[in-house]
Amino acid sequence: MKLIHWVAGMACAVSMAGAAQANPLQQAIDGEHRTAKYAARDEYRHPAETLEFFQVKPDMAVVEIWPGGGWYTEILAPALKDEGTFYAAHFPKDTQVGYFKRSREAFEKRMAEKKDMYGAVKLTEFAPGGDSEIAPAGSADAVLTFRNVHNWMGGNNEQAAFKTFYKALKPGGVLGVVEHRAKPGTSREDMKKSGYVTQDYVIELAKNAGFELEEASEINANPKDTADHPKGVWTLPPSLRLGDEDKDKYLAIGESDRMTLRFRKPKS
Template sequence: MKFVHWLAGMACAVSLAGAAHADSLKDAIKGDHRTPAYAARDQYRHPEETLNFFQVKPTMTVVEIWPGGGWYSEILAPMLKGKGTLYAAHFPAATEVGYFKRSRESFEKLLAEEKDVYGAVKLTEFAPGGDSEIAPAGSADAVLTFRNVHNWMGGNNEQAAFNTFFKALKPGGVLGVVEHRAKPGTSREEMGKSGYVTQDYVIELAKNAGFVLEESSEINANPKDTAKHPKGVWTLPPSLRLGDEDKEKYLAIGESDRMTLRFRKPKS
């Protein structure tokens, strides 16, 4: 019986060690530290293909913008621990927005309670249009933002956001953007309301900040998504804002059609 308990303890220790120091992106994605509900969404978010497209390596300094509940942090933190650095540029600590406050507090709790996985994460903040420093200027190999551009449009801060990303990156660094994709010609007003942004507009924002578009990918495309829904992108899973109304229809569509863009900060 003692031997069985010893074996169980050893298995647990190995599991935690594997989560804390993933040797590769594949290891991090397969780690049993991941939240099951998050892992179930890999079919829509394609983390392995997406991070490979963004050329993220374990030795890099990476900034994740507005990590929310930590969906991508669960993958990036163990992948980078011990070799690279992860800056989690979360919502501002002094925010008065209830959702932002709850999300940041939940993320801070995650970092504090699961130190073998997240103990090396550097928590910073990002307030688009403000003076917050997401990472020391010129220090990052990659800045990654997942489905956030539409959030900054309400306050007319989207250009300021891209300017901040440019400042944080080293010359030659990568900006990786995943965003809900609007149909070409969609007005800025409709983008803000629907949560879908045209690919051309995102490219324009990046170029205005000084970036060069290196490559686009259809990794996260969803041809079943029309981008025209009663409650915008939030009609689709995971939000399902209409509740049970036409739920099966929207579950069959899946998560939104998304652009995946890799930009480069010029070396000179």
């Protein structure tokens, strides 16, 4: 009887291992290629659950908006390189903003140094309010943006951003949004200052662009976060804008409370 149980258990373990091995997204998340400091943030960003919620599959055409240093690119690029298409819509190449310029150059360097992993990445650009093409119109299965909406609010370009996403997506395509979450009723000015945006406002932006809200998830919620800090969301890790001041307190809170929203471009 014990032998039967052992054999059954081994068969189950082999089956589970095979399923994990067959999942390129999970393979990428677990891969040794990932930057250690990035992987350490998985406990706050829940990449496996988030990408599953956004219904990302290895054979899809996916656009990541403003990938920055490449936190999600480390996962998406290798997961999509064989069967899918990955567009990294980075900061404009001709930007005059110093941070944007340095970030894009570092990203390009990284792509060039690891061509075996990133050689298939299609580097495009995104300038909210501009005419940049993040992917050919109507070609993308999913457009994903992580913690960016507050940045576009500074230039009053947030609505234009959502219209660009709508244009790039196929009918029936998914827009996935993760954003720092402000308390309901927070003023627009306070949103811009703090980096936290109300969930209702993000939903309004998407609906105004033509999207339908399909589902909201609490995958990236953090009840410890009051969304009321001296330096806004940047008070918390990973930024820790106050340096050593109350550092242990903010590390104990962790990263921000975040909304995770899945929108759909209507099929007709």
